[in-house]
Amino acid sequence: MINPGLSSLFIFLVFVASLLAVEAKKAFRAVLFMSLAGLLTAVIFVLWKAPDVAMTEAAIGAGFTTFLFLMALNRIRGKEK
Amino acid sequence: MGHEWLSLWSFLYGPLSIFLVGLYGLLTQKNLIKMAISINIMDYGVNLFIISLGYVPSAEAPIYTDAVKTYLPVFADPLPQALVLTAIVISVAVTAFILALTIKIHSQYGTTDLTKLGEMEL
Amino acid sequence: MKKVIALLLFLGLLFFLGTGLEQGLKLGDRNTLAGKAGEAYLKRTVNSADPSASPSQVEYGSETDIEENAANTLTAVVVGYRSFDTLGEVTVLFLAATGVMALFFASGKKKRLALAKPNFILSVSSGFLLPLIILFGAYVFTHGHLTPGGGFQGGTIIAAAVLLLYMAGNAYKAPATGLKVLEGFSGAGYLLIGLAGLLLTGFFLNNFLPSGKMGALFSAGVIPVVYILIGLKVSAELSGIVSDYMGED
Amino acid sequence: MIMQNPVLLIAVPLLLAFLIPVFSSFFKGAVRFIPVLAGGFNVIAAALLIPQASGDVAVTEIGGWASAYGISLLFSSQIGYMILAVNLTALLAIFYYILNERDLGSPLAYPIAFTLALSGANGMIMTGDLFNLFVFMEMTAIAGYIIAVHKKGYLGTFRFVVLSSVGSAFFLIATASLYNATGFLNMAMAGKNLGALSTPFISVISVLFIMALSSEAELLPLNGWVAPVYRESSGAGSVFFASVFSGAALFAVIKVMLIVFGINYAYVHQGLLVLGLVTLAAGEAAAFKQSNLKKMVAYSSIAQSGLIIAAVAAAMRSGVLHNGLFNAALFQLINNILAKALVLLGIALLGQATLKEIGGAGTRKKWLGVFISAGVLSLIGMPGFAGFWSKLFLVRELVGNRMFVFTLVFLLAALFEAYYYLRFLQSLFLGKSTTAASLPKTSWVTYILLFVLAALIILIGFAPDVIIRAVSGLSLGGVL
Known part of the structure; x- marks a missing residue:
């Protein structure tokens, strides 16, 4: 039996991170908070005994998605200058 | 039964709130990039929700090893995990597309702000 | 308001x-798992007369030929019981990669984005990091039926190697056509395995290889083959997306 | 034996689509013809499968797993006719694309999207598994994004992506909850175990499912993408949206409602009925005000989706399945698929956007005018055309079942519809053109495509019993 406090704490952290991501003024900061939320989600998946999903989430959900967002921001900024 | 409240939060209301934060973001944000972020957050919430539905008390990961050689009722449900695996891949596919779309919108109209885009288009 | x-x-x-x-x-x-499809997947009793009640015959390290014998049940679900979903999923990724390509290709030119200054340490270390990353990726997708991981995770790791190449120097550009062809071939390979199942056993995507000893590398019938194809396909697709995003209008 | 497996309707287009990049490195030009191969195969395969199918649903297991646990496809003659209609219109649209449309951007993207859209739509129509439905829904949706964006309609496509992402999130929540509560993803098994659950749970699940499917089925909450996407998409693309995607998605809604929820939950169907009627009214009102032709058809398409869903809900509402009403709804669905395809192809051939611009075009291109008129007259339900019969059956069944409010809304909507479609015809034949631009040339091969559709509509119009016999007496549920 895992400690229910632990997973609920992590869920709360994801909640806060996603709220910050949605409400952040700067898009760059929003992307960072989003990928933080993704990584924390992967931790919860480990706690809930889904190692495969955690691996996928960390590699694709947090890693690859963050790359895509940063590249998109980079290209948009490059145009605006 | 002090855990009841916590487990309701972590297995039901927490994931649903994260999903709804994403939906809230979609409704309030005007920037296309922020909308894409909101979609991703929505997907995090959904994925957490699905995995939480597969969690069984004192579970092990659903993999047979030297330690767990035969079926014992200690495994987490593999089916929701498989669904989430699929959902994650689909969501990254959609994200790649929507960001490429955002880049094209930006290079055509010079902005990613929805209110300005709306004025230009309609 | x-x-x-x-x-x-x-x-x-x-x-x-x-x-x-x-x-x-x-x-x-x-x-609880009682009475759910997931329980039958874990017990490998989907095709027995009474999936939820029958005693389990599954045993790690034994050769009893039951329902493909993958030690990782999640893999058994993803590439065995619900392989059709996974076929759709790789198709979705294929479509998205095509869409991204179509969006960026529309502007004609295909030059790569020049980075301001490639990181010196990165460009030196990429030489020996690269084979390691690719090897690790290949390990992850060949052992998907035994340990956590599989085609999707391994494929992403290999795509990370391509990204590393882009980061390491301004000279590198991924072979876009080659990636697209690899995507096509691995996707078609997955489908041909499915059609072979249809021809040999009468069911699309059915297993037609011996299922071996649970926990051994050569086990689980067609599952590792499919996961290797998925690994190749996902790595080609994600690398393609990386190279599209790194291209310049 | 193997050729009779309905999975080929999904697998063969998939295989061809995967081979497109491989082919393109050998023969560049041949790639455009691969969607024709896929569509042609599907039409022939569906036509061969229908005579062997009976009214009862046959279950094809994928991977050899028992159908409750693995994924299975459903096939009956009813599903077969649906597949035939969808694939036939798709094939004609693909022919139209080859003859009249150029590739913008990548030469691979459009053929891949068309081919995979076929498998996705067939999957949505046939699958008997909830999560599998989700996967096929995503497949058709992403193929739809590519088709929608191909003429650089970026903003409309963005809206489409956002709305259908919201829809798929709802779908996942509903599917996972249903699995947790009933233990199965198979529609029939989930439906069987649903009876033990409480009313609030079932109503939440049903709301989630309807919301989720509404984006592709063009029903109300999430259909804000329809008008901009139709306006910005190409001729073949708009046929795909109006006939292929919305047809498949509507059938998926009907299937989920019938197999998962069945006829026992009156409150679910009552809600669906209201939603359908509101969609119908809102769609007709919006179409009435439009002067842009494609947007007019888009709103009319929304309205028709509402009508069909409302009729299906009404048929299931009272605890028994009203076969007559249900079949009339399906008949209307098939008629609508054919007539919308004809009208949209015709509008694309006119090459003009608004009612004023097409003034008098029908007199300058007589055959085109005739074919468009056949589609339009069928849509408004003129005797002698297919649409007359489905509307007549609907009215007869509605009055027979004493659903007078529905009948009233339906008749009013039909009046509105007749008004704006007749206004379109009036402008087409009697109006004066405001633009000096000459009409684009149309090849005789294109006329053959239009002729096929028009002939089908008129054939059904004179012998409706062919289709009626196919769709009547068959119910999807109750088997398995």
Whole structure:
């Protein structure tokens, strides 16, 4: 039996991170908070005994998605200058 | 039964709130990039929700090893995990597309702000 | 004003969904596998007369030929019991990669984005890091039926290697056509395995190889073959997306 | 034996689509013809499968797993006719694309999207598994994004992506909850175990499912993408949206409602009925005000989706399945698929956007005018055309079942519809053109495509019993 406090704490952290991501003024900061939320989600998946999903989430959900967002921001900024 | 409240939060209301934060973001944000972020957050919430539905008390990961050689009722449900695996891949596919779309919108109209885009288009 | 309405909608939906779903869901401690499809997957009793009640015959390290014998049940579900979903999933990724390519290709030129200054350490270390990363990726997708991981995770790791190449120097450009052809071939390979199942056993995507000893590398019938194809396909697709994003209009 | 497996309707287009990049490195030009191969195969395969199918649903297991646990496809003659209609219109649209449309951007993207859209739509129509439905829904949706964006309609596509992402999130929540509560993803098994659950749970699940499917089925909450996407998409693309995607998605809604929820939950169907009628009214009102032709058809398409869903809900509402009403709804669905395809192809051939611009075009291109008129007259339900019969059956069944409010809304909507479609015809034949631009040339091969559709519509119009016999007496549920 895992400690229910632990997973609920992590869920709360994801909640806060996603709220910050949605409400952040700067898009760059929003992307960072989003990928933080993704990584924390992967931790919860480990706690809930889904190692495969955690691996996928960390590699694709947090890693690859963050790359895509940063590249998109980079290209948009490059145009605006 | 002090855990009841916590487990309701972590297995039901927490994931649903994260999903709804994403939906809230979609409704309030005007920037296309922020909308894409909101979609991703929505997907995090959904994925957490699905995995939480597969969690069984004192579970092990659903993999047979030297330690767990035969079926014992200690495994987490593999089916929701498989669904989430699929959902994650689909969501990254959609994200790649929507960001490429955002880049094209930006290079055509010079902005990613929805209110300005709306004025230009309609 | 709009935020207030959105907030009210948030609370209303949370209440609606939460209270409604709470009535039917078996959450946390109340959750059991009894009578669910997942239980039959774990017991490998899907095709027995009574999937939920029959005693389990599954044993790690034994050669009893039951339902493909993958040690990782999640893999058995993803590439065995629900392989059709996975076929659709790689198709979705294929479509998205095509869409991204179409969007960026529309502007004609295909030059790569020049980075301001490639990191010196990165460009030196990429020489020996690269084979390691690719090897690791290949390990992850060849052992998908035994340990956590599989085609999707391994494929992403290999795509990370391509990204590393892009980061390491301005000279590198991924072979876009080659990637697209690899995508096509691995996708078609997956389908041909499915059609071979249809020809040999009468069911699309059915296993037609011996299932071996549970826990051994050469086990689980067609599952490792399919996962290797998925690994190749995902790595080609994600690398293709990386190279499209790194291209310049 | 193997050729009779309905999975080929999904697998063969998939295989061809995967081979497109491989082919393109050998023969560049041949790639455009691969969707024709896929569509042609599907039409022939469906036509061969229908005579062997009976009214009862046959279950094809994928991977050899028992159908309750693995994924299975459903096939009956009813599903077969649906597949035939969808694939036939798709094939004609693909022919139209080859003859009249150039590739913008990548030469691979459009053929891949068309081919995979076929498998996705067939999957949505046939699958008997909830999560599998989700996967096929995503497949058709992403193929739809590519088709929608191909003429650089970026903003409309963005809206489409956002709305259908919201829809798929709802779908996942509903599917996972249903699995947790009933233990199965198979529609029939989930439906069987649903009876033990409480009313609030079932109503939340049903709301989630309807919301989720509404984006592709063009029903109300999430259909804000329809008008901009139709306006910005190409001729072949708009046929795909109006006939292929919305047809498949509507059938998926009907299937989920019938197999998962069945006829026992009156409150679910009551809600669906209201939603359908509101969609119908809103769609007709919006179409009435439009002067842009494609947007007019888009709103009319929304309205028709509402009508069909409302009729299906009404048929299931009272605890028994009203076969007559249900079949009339399906008949209307098939008629609508054919007539919308004809009208949209015709509008694309006119090459003009608004009512004023097409003034008098029908007199300058007589055959085109005739074919468009056949589609339009069928849509408004003129005797002698297919649409007359489905509307007549609907009215007869509605009055027979004493659903007078529905009948009233339906008749009013039909009046509105007749008004704006007749206004379109009036402008087409009697109006004066405001633009000096000459009409684009149309090849005789294109006329053959239009002729096929028009001939089908008139054939059904004179012998409706062919289709009626196919769709009547068959119910999807109750088997398995």
